[in-house]
Amino acid sequence: MGLRFFLVLLGIWVIYLVFRRTVQQRQSRGAKHKELPAVDVVCCHRCGTHLPAPDALELDGRYFCCPEHRDDGNGPANRTE
Numbered sequence: 001m002g003l004r005f006f007l008v009l010l011g012i013w014v015i016y017l018v019f020r021r022t023v024q025q026r027q028s029r030g031a032k033h034k035e036l037p038a039v040d041v042v043c044c045h046r047c048g049t050h051l052p053a054p055d056a057l058e059l060d061g062r063y064f065c066c067p068e069h070r071d072d073g074n075g076p077a078n079r080t081e
């Protein structure tokens, strides 16, 4: 009776340790996720390419992936410079 009671306690303790480790791993993984800066993704008004807002070129509230597309959206497509 005493040994069986001890084994049950041991089992509960092991389950508790495994459960606690799983929770800690999940929390540390979540913390790593939070370290990533939240960056808005915007869509190029000309070609539809998705890119981070800091890398995009903004003009009149519209976003573009490169100077060529920004200039194309602003005037004739076949202008030369």
Ligand SMILES: [Zn+2]
Pocket (backbone or CB within 6 Å): 044, 045, 046, 047, 048, 049, 064, 065, 066, 069
């Ligand atoms: Zn583009």
